[in-house]
Amino acid sequence: MRRASGQTLTAVLLAVLGVFILGPLIWLGVRAFATSWSYPSLGPDGWTLSWWQAVFDDPNLKGSVVLSFEFALVTMAVSALICLPAAYAFARFDFPGRRFFLIGLFATNAFPKMGLFVALASLFYTLGLMSTFSGVVIIHLLGTVVFMTWIPAAAFAAVPRAYEEAARDAGAGRVTVLRTVTLPLAAPGIVVALIMSFLASFDEAQGTYLVGNPDYVTMPTQMYSLVLNYPPQVSAVFSILLAIPSAALLLLVRKHVMGGQLAEGFQIR
Amino acid sequence: MTSTTHPHTAEEAAVPEAAADGLVLRGVSKVLGGKTIVDDLDLRVAKGELVCLLGPSGCGKTTTLRMVAGFLGPDAGAVTIEGRDVTGLPPERRPTAMVFQNYALWPHMSVFDNVAFPLRLRKLPKAQIRTQVEEVLELVGLTHHVRSRPARISGGEQQRVALARALVQRPQVLLLDEPLSNLDAKLRVRVREDIREIQQRLGITTVVVTHDQDEALSMSDRVAVMNAGRIEQYAAPAELYRTPATTFVGGFVGATNTLRGRLEGDAAEPVVVLSVDSGELRVPVGSTNLTQGVSSAAGDTLTVRPEDVVVTDLAGTAEASAVVDRIIPRGHFTEVVLLVAGSTLRAYVDADAAAVAQPRGQVRIGLRRVLVYRDGRLL
Numbered sequence: 001m002r003r004a005s006g007q008t009l010t011a012v013l014l015a016v017l018g019v020f021i022l023g024p025l026i027w028l029g030v031r032a033f034a035t036s037w038s039y040p041s042l043g044p045d046g047w048t049l050s051w052w053q054a055v056f057d058d059p060n061l062k063g064s065v066v067l068s069f070e071f072a073l074v075t076m077a078v079s080a081l082i083c084l085p086a087a088y089a090f091a092r093f094d095f096p097g098r099r100f101f102l103i104g105l106f107a108t109n110a111f112p113k114m115g116l117f118v119a120l121a122s123l124f125y126t127l128g129l130m131s132t133f134s135g136v137v138i139i140h141l142l143g144t145v146v147f148m149t150w151i152p153a154a155a156f157a158a159v160p161r162a163y164e165e166a167a168r169d170a171g172a173g174r175v176t177v178l179r180t181v182t183l184p185l186a187a188p189g190i191v192v193a194l195i196m197s198f199l200a201s202f203d204e205a206q207g208t209y210l211v212g213n214p215d216y217v218t219m220p221t222q223m224y225s226l227v228l229n230y231p232p233q234v235s236a237v238f239s240i241l242l243a244i245p246s247a248a249l250l251l252l253v254r255k256h257v258m259g260g261q262l263a264e265g266f267q268i269r
Numbered sequence: 270m271t272s273t274t275h276p277h278t279a280e281e282a283a284v285p286e287a288a289a290d291g292l293v294l295r296g297v298s299k300v301l302g303g304k305t306i307v308d309d310l311d312l313r314v315a316k317g318e319l320v321c322l323l324g325p326s327g328c329g330k331t332t333t334l335r336m337v338a339g340f341l342g343p344d345a346g347a348v349t350i351e352g353r354d355v356t357g358l359p360p361e362r363r364p365t366a367m368v369f370q371n372y373a374l375w376p377h378m379s380v381f382d383n384v385a386f387p388l389r390l391r392k393l394p395k396a397q398i399r400t401q402v403e404e405v406l407e408l409v410g411l412t413h414h415v416r417s418r419p420a421r422i423s424g425g426e427q428q429r430v431a432l433a434r435a436l437v438q439r440p441q442v443l444l445l446d447e448p449l450s451n452l453d454a455k456l457r458v459r460v461r462e463d464i465r466e467i468q469q470r471l472g473i474t475t476v477v478v479t480h481d482q483d484e485a486l487s488m489s490d491r492v493a494v495m496n497a498g499r500i501e502q503y504a505a506p507a508e509l510y511r512t513p514a515t516t517f518v519g520g521f522v523g524a525t526n527t528l529r530g531r532l533e534g535d536a537a538e539p540v541v542v543l544s545v546d547s548g549e550l551r552v553p554v555g556s557t558n559l560t561q562g563v564s565s566a567a568g569d570t571l572t573v574r575p576e577d578v579v580v581t582d583l584a585g586t587a588e589a590s591a592v593v594d595r596i597i598p599r600g601h602f603t604e605v606v607l608l609v610a611g612s613t614l615r616a617y618v619d620a621d622a623a624a625v626a627q628p629r630g631q632v633r634i635g636l637r638r639v640l641v642y643r644d645g646r647l648l
Contacts, residue, residue, distance in 0.1 A: 162373035165340055168360040169367045170387035170438065180386075184377050 032236040051233040055241070061222065061234075065241065068202055068219040072245075075140040075201035076194055082141070083148035084190065088182075090149065091156035105149055108142050116142070117207045124211060131215045139207035144197035151196070155189025156182065195249045202245055290352065291316035291474030292337065292442050297346030298498075299332050306332045308498035309346070314442075314491075316351065317472040319465065321485035324495035325521065330478045333495070334444055337476060339363045351441050366440035370447045372431035374419035380406075380430050381415045387438045405437045406430075408467060425456050432464065436471070443468070443475040449484060461488050482522045486510065494518045512558065516645045519572050526578065526614050528571040532557060532641055533564045541571060541639060543610035550590075550610055555637040558647055570642040577637035578616035580605055582625050584633065591634045593626045607634065 034044030129135035205220035292314040299307040307329040322330040339360035409429040486506040502514035513519035530543035591607040603623035
């Protein structure tokens with residue numbers, strides 16, 4: 001008896017949790033295909049793809065989708081270029097101030113973001129970076145530095161030195177060792193970091209709005225005006241579009257993310 | 270050279286004059302973290318010879334090996350391989366190949382790819398790589414699992430792959446870092462015999478680092494016993510065991526008894542005199558290392574190997590008697606722990622002699638061979 005009631009309670013709690021987490025998502029999904037759906041009716045009045053058509057026909061909206069992908073890819077690449085060598089250095093060399101720099105990377109995440117962006121904006125005005133592609137990329141980079149350094153650093157550190165030494169011993173120079181041994185073995189961690197960076201850039205709204213608006217309007221910043229200027233169903237479509245890359249990429253690397261690469265990433269000392 | 274101050278280092282143990290040098294270390298030192306790990310070390314390995322560096326952990330043997338491989342640069346001294354100074358060369362440009370302690374097989378490559386890696390770096394044609402890899406895998410006795418990842422084969426097989434990967438490079442010097450420490454006892458004996466056989470067949474100059482005296486004695490041409498960054502003795506296994514140059518070597522290689530007493534008498538009939546409650550106990554000695562006069566001075570150390578302790582029936586005399594403390598069967602011999610003059614003396618005896626000893630009973634003892642050390646060095 002007791003066992004059964006315990007199971008019932010668990011089931012009820014799970015159901016509540018499910019509704020709480022999945023409810024808004026389902027509502028969003030339905031709304032994107034609904035002609036109209038308003039209180040007090042339980043279901044939508046009809047189904048349509050016109051909202052999707054509206055999004056893809058509107059050059060503003062379509063442009064922001066393309067722009068978002070551009071920023072995400074460029075940010076990911078630049079971040080990798082800057083951070084991966086740093087990650088390798090953190091993992092392999094003991095230099096003065098190593099711990100200070102490693103912990104210091106968190107500083108960008110410790111401040112309230114908006115405060116940081118406003119301070120940066122005044123700097124950007126003097127440097128002529130406001131409303132430029134590079135300005136927005138720099139803003140996006142800030143959010144990726146922590147993942148792009150800590151996770152690959154842990155991945156590099158997890159490659160035993162003996163593997164690299166064995167390759168040197170076999171006749172490989174430093175660059176060949178990196179290419180044939182270190183990078184392939186650290187690859188899962190690096191891939192996770194690349195995806196986290198891509199998503200961080202893809203979802204960034206505040207800084208992009210401040211620095212890029214109105215010349216560079218990405219999907220998340222578009223959301224701000226969407227609510228006011230378009231029918232509510234369009235924002236549902238847009239939300240789904242925004243979520244697709246995140247969901248797809250996370251599913252793709254689920255094994256690594258779940259497998260602890262992410263957790264390991266924050267264990268480097 | 271330091272042979273005047275350290276009479277039992279490399280120079281003393283004579284290599285046949287004709288033997289060409291495979292590997293020579295001259296005055297090599299290494300300081301790590303403010304601590305001298307290797308201290309002015311000299312070592313000469315003849316071409317085709319297998320030498321073990323034997324010593325306790327922290328004695329500098331692995332550091333020495335890593336300096337030969339090129340992973341560490343010496344702070345002083347020079348490393349020469351077949352007459353060529355390689356001191357300044359990085360590991361990839363040295364004619365050495367190493368078998369790592371944990372094998373360091375690359376987990377993302379198959380067994381074949383691991384062994385082929387050094388050849389691919391040398392840009393050999395594909396067909397030739399294939400032939401050479403197959404040859405060397407056959408040499409080490411590994412013909413299947415060639416397409417497997419290293420994680421899927423046994424420890425013994427991984428060891429063979431690591432050896433194959435080193436041999437395929439045709440190095441002038443083969444280096445093995447504790448090659449058998451991760452194998453179980455039975456496999457260890459087999460693998461060390463295999464390594465020795467392959468080494469002799471190829472005639473390849475080889476340096477093995479080990480802390481296991483059995484391993485060192487059974488596979489080497491010569492053994493260099495290291496302690497605190499120096500070579501204590503460099504000699505053939507039999508000599509090393511029979512005549513340890515220092516008390517450290519005697520204690521590290523094989524078991525040994527230290528006697529609290531003095532050696533006296535004439536050269537024909539030396540005795541060890543031990544003081545006991547009732548006066549003096551005179552134990553007959555077969556031979557000693559002393560050539561001129563057989564008396565030891567105060568402060569000298571007398572040692573005897575357990576197998577050189579003779580246990581016999583009292584036969585009516587009360588002379589040279591010891592009390593049996595414990596009898597420990599050790600398989601092919603019996604260990605008899607004796608109490609003599611207040612300290613323990615271990616004897617390894619055969620079954621007949623063991624029959625004489627009864628727990629708490631008295632026996633007569635004799636010493637076949639006693640070595641006398643002054644200031645820790647063999648006189």
